[in-house]
Amino acid sequence: MCGIVGYTGVREAYPILIKGLHRLEYRGYDSAGVALMGEQDDALKVYKAAGRVSDLEAAAAPNDCSGTAGIAHTRWATHGVPNGINAHPHVSQSGNLSLVHNGIIENYATLRDQLKSKGFTFKSETDTEVLVQLIEYVEQSRHLSLPEAVRIALSRVIGAYAIIVMDRRHPGVLVAARKSSPMVIGLGEGNCEFFIASDASPIVEYTRRMVYLNDEEMAVCKPGEELNVVTLGNDAVNPDVKHVELDLDMLEKGGYPHFMLKEIFEQPQCLRDAMRGRLLTHHKRVVLSAVSDHREQLVEARRFIFVSCGTSWHASLIGKQLIERFCRIPCQVEYASEFRYANPVILPGDVVVAISQSGETADTLAAIQLAKKAGAIIFGIVNSVGSSIARLSDTGTYIHVGPEIGVASTKAFTGQLVILTLLALAIGYERGSIDKGTYEKLIQELDVIPEKMEKVLSQNERIKEVADRYCGIRNALYLGRGINYPVALEGALKLKEISYIHAEGYPAAEMKHGPIALIDENMPVVFIATHQNEYEKAISNMQEVVARKGRILAIVTEGDTVIRQFADNVIEIPDTEECLVPVLSVIPLQLLAYHVAVGNGLNVDQPRNLAKSVTVE
Ligand code: F6R
Numbered sequence: 001m002c003g004i005v006g007y008t009g010v011r012e013a014y015p016i017l018i019k020g021l022h023r024l025e026y027r028g029y030d031s032a033g034v035a036l037m038g039e040q041d042d043a044l045k046v047y048k049a050a051g052r053v054s055d056l057e058a059a060a061a062p063n064d065c066s067g068t069a070g071i072a073h074t075r076w077a078t079h080g081v082p083n084g085i086n087a088h089p090h091v092s093q094s095g096n097l098s099l100v101h102n103g104i105i106e107n108y109a110t111l112r113d114q115l116k117s118k119g120f121t122f123k124s125e126t127d128t129e130v131l132v133q134l135i136e137y138v139e140q141s142r143h144l145s146l147p148e149a150v151r152i153a154l155s156r157v158i159g160a161y162a163i164i165v166m167d168r169r170h171p172g173v174l175v176a177a178r179k180s181s182p183m184v185i186g187l188g189e190g191n192c193e194f195f196i197a198s199d200a201s202p203i204v205e206y207t208r209r210m211v212y213l214n215d216e217e218m219a220v221c222k223p224g225e226e227l228n229v230v231t232l233g234n235d236a237v238n239p240d241v242k243h244v245e246l247d248l249d250m251l252e253k254g255g256y257p258h259f260m261l262k263e264i265f266e267q268p269q270c271l272r273d274a275m276r277g278r279l280l281t282h283h284k285r286v287v288l289s290a291v292s293d294h295r296e297q298l299v300e301a302r303r304f305i306f307v308s309c310g311t312s313w314h315a316s317l318i319g320k321q322l323i324e325r326f327c328r329i330p331c332q333v334e335y336a337s338e339f340r341y342a343n344p345v346i347l348p349g350d351v352v353v354a355i356s357q358s359g360e361t362a363d364t365l366a367a368i369q370l371a372k373k374a375g376a377i378i379f380g381i382v383n384s385v386g387s388s389i390a391r392l393s394d395t396g397t398y399i400h401v402g403p404e405i406g407v408a409s410t411k412a413f414t415g416q417l418v419i420l421t422l423l424a425l426a427i428g429y430e431r432g433s434i435d436k437g438t439y440e441k442l443i444q445e446l447d448v449i450p451e452k453m454e455k456v457l458s459q460n461e462r463i464k465e466v467a468d469r470y471c472g473i474r475n476a477l478y479l480g481r482g483i484n485y486p487v488a489l490e491g492a493l494k495l496k497e498i499s500y501i502h503a504e505g506y507p508a509a510e511m512k513h514g515p516i517a518l519i520d521e522n523m524p525v526v527f528i529a530t531h532q533n534e535y536e537k538a539i540s541n542m543q544e545v546v547a548r549k550g551r552i553l554a555i556v557t558e559g560d561t562v563i564r565q566f567a568d569n570v571i572e573i574p575d576t577e578e579c580l581v582p583v584l585s586v587i588p589l590q591l592l593a594y595h596v597a598v599g600n601g602l603n604v605d606q607p608r609n610l611a612k613s614v615t616v617e
Contacts, residue, residue: 002088002102002611003027003074004183005202006164008174009193009223013070014060016195020202021053021074023251026405026605026612027102027198028076031087032056035098036067041169044098048087052606059084069172071164073100076611079108080125090129092136093120097146097167099132102198103160103181104617111156131157135165147220147228150175154218154232160362162213164196177218177232182360182388182613185211185219187227187241194221198613199384201403204246211239212386242386251403258598259605260406260498264590265457268450270401270411271583274418278397281447284440290379290395291426297377298395299430301329302349305376307336307367309614311409311493312355315381315416317486318582319353322420325579326428326438336363337617339370346374353379354396357404357412358613359387366617368392381419383412397423406605407612408498410590413490414453417583421446424579445577449584452574456587459571463588466553466569467595473501473524477515477550478589479508480528481538487528487582491589498604499597508541519548526592527567528585531557532578539563553592555585 003024007013017034033048033056045067047060053074073088080086089098105111108127111134116122120133134156139149146167154161154177162181166174176183176196186195186203187210195203196219200210211227213219217237220228229237256262278288291298304323306316313335320331334344336354340363346352352371356364359382368378368389380393383401390396399415425442428434470476476495480488489505496503506515508527519525525545529538539562545552546566554567557575564570573584597604 002076003198004071004100004102004162004164004196006071006100006174006176006196007193008069008172008221009188010068011193013067014065016206017070017072018053018057020197021056021072023201024198025053025074026407028074028611029053029606030075030077030082031084032072032074033087033089034060034070034072035089035091035166036065036070037166037168037171038067039171041171043095044091044168046089046091046098048084050083050087069166069174071098071100071166071174078104079127086124086126088128090124090126090132092132094136096169097132097136097165099128099135099163099165101128101131102162105131105157105161106159107157127159131161131163132165146170146173147175147218150177151218151230151232151234154179162198172223174221175218176213176221178213179215180362180365180388183213184386185213185221185227187211191226192223194223194227196221200244200246200386201251204244205248208244209241210244211241212391244386247402251405258406258594260408260410260594263404263406263411264587264594266402267411267414267587268453268457270415271418271450271453273400273402274415275422275446278422279443279446281443284443286422286425286429286443288397288422288426290397291423291430294377294395295430298351298379298427300349301351302347304329304331304351304353305346305371306331306333306353306355307339307364307371308355309336309361309363311413311490312357312364312416314486314490314493315413315420316353316355317489318417318483319355319420321483322424322579323427326424326434327431328433329427334367336361336367340366346371346376348375350376351379352376353381354389354393355381355416356389357383357409359384359389360613361389362614362617365389365392381416383415405612407607407610408494408593408604413586414583418446418449421579442577442579445580449576449580452576452584453587456573456584459588460591463571463591464595466571467592468599469569470524470592470596471599475518476501476503476524476526477511477518478503478505478526478528479511479541480505481508481534483578483582484528484530484585487585487589488526490586491526491528491593494590494593495596497610498593498607499600499602500608501596508538511541512544516544516548519545519550521549521551524551524553526589527552527554529554529556529563530573530581530585531560531575532581542566555588
């Protein structure tokens with residue numbers, strides 16, 4: 001959570017920082033701030049505002065925003081309410097140091113008490129202010145340089161951080177460090193400037209040469225000098241400079257009113273990108289380099305344990321069904337947040353599959369760290385290239401659907417499903433657990449699935465009309481069986497997170513064990529009832545709802561004439577192989593949630609209380 005940006009060099013820092021914050025707003029958007037320094041050791045210029053980056057711009061506009069170095073922050077509150085005082089950057093007591101932070105300092109209360117006893121006072125309720133005062137205390141009491149003071153202060157900190165610090169007495173110098181929170185440094189031509197950010201998106205238009213800091217590393221950026229990286233234990237590090245390709249167009253809305261809608265509509269192309277070079281239709285083969293490179297460990301795996309959160313957890317539920325069906329390897333699906341504290345049994349031959357769009361989710365990261373220590377091989381299914389989970393994984397497959405900016409995950413989910421299908425096919429083929437006919441049929445079907453998705457998307461207007469009828473609802477039940485059960489969970493999550501309507505997903509047959517008590521004429525029930533998945537049984541479940549006057553919206557297979565007779569609204573999707581149904585059936589649910597939220601006048605790209613990348617526990 002929280003996005004940080006830093007710049008030092010030859011240009012005016014403010015426009016670069018503000019543009020960077022806009023790109024990182026998906027990480028948090030309850031308050032924002034910027035600190036600027038000039039080429040002399042003048043006072044720092046610090047501007048902050050509650051609200052969005054645009055509120056910060058309005059607050060800073062009447063002031064002097066000059067300076068060739070600066071740091072900036074967009075916040076997702078953890079300690080202290082979102083207001084101008086708790087917003088970052090925080091400034092040390094003397095006014096010399098300024099710091100932005102993404103993460104949580106767990107022992108901040110103890111440190112604050114210790115600092116108070118040394119005469120430090122605090123303006124905010126944040127853990128971050130404790131950190132800047134601690135650095136100042138270490139610097140003053142031990143007469144250290146700024147980088148040394150940062151390094152020593154961090155050795156006393158428990159928690160997660162990506163920080164950038166600057167000192168008005170050292171114009172142009174930025175010190176950056178990280179532990180369990182992401183950070184990347186862009187290198188300008190001839191090291192005349194440096195760009196620092198939580199991800200590559202604010203940097204990519206200035207330089208493609210980037211260094212991803214590793215955990216417990218610190219970098220000193222001083223224009224005109226080489227980037228200096230050391231571990232927090234003070235060992236020199238040779239920075240690994242990567243050439244990062246990121247499409248700038250993908251970071252813009254491209255004519256759509258919201259990123260979420262753009263990303264929903266991008267899905268057919270995203271799936272083509274995800275399958276490129278992996279689905280070899282003409283050769284009737286699926287090739288995943290991760291499976292070829294780690295053939296023995298994957299093909300002879302004893303068990304697959306999926307760890308993930310939220311939407312990625314729903315994809316994991318589908319992954320389990322695919323791997324069990326085509327590979328006959330037993331699977332287990334765990335919430336990463338539970339797994340990490342559950343003292344899990346990890347045995348030789350276990351493969352832990354981490355699924356994550358951002359690659360930075362703190363719980364998923366901690367779960368794989370634990371599994372790795374216990375000897376499991378980690379397979380990452382990640383979207384963000386170079387992210388922490390990707391780097392910690394022993395092997396894996398990027399989903400390659402491009403940056404997902406809308407807070408509600410859409411294209412990452414369908415990308416994950418396609419990669420999981422490819423993985424199940426590749427391993428099943430190697431194990432001989434999938435018959436040739438099924439394998440080849442699925443390859444053909446994957447090849448045409450983007451077109452079928454386009455067909456679902458072409459019904460957008462009709463789905464909007466249906467959504468308009470649902471804008472006033474306060475509750476909804478989503479039901480599905482088999483492979484459509486995780487889709488029901490995902491549909492319910494989409495609705496609640498962007499429209500704040502209470503929604504629950506259930507396996508359809510579970511309804512009669514409790515939730516059926518909720519059904520009356522005011523309870524909308526969304527059924528995913530396609531031909532393949534225990535269709536007749538799903539119809540019986542629907543009849544139980546009809547008998548209690550529930551209102552049914554059904555997602556059905558094209559040409560279905562039965563359900564139409566008793567459902568209030570019906571949305572059709574093209575027929576496909578059973579294991580690929582979720583890739584299509586989730587689309588109307590994404591659009592439904594989107595149009596209900598827009599119809600209710602809500603900000604779908606930045607829903608309240610949420611952030612795109614959950615880097616706190
Ligand atoms: C829902 C959503 C979240 C994420 C979850 C995991 O739309 O976006 O539930 O799926 O926070 O995030 P990643 O996949 O980045 O690990």
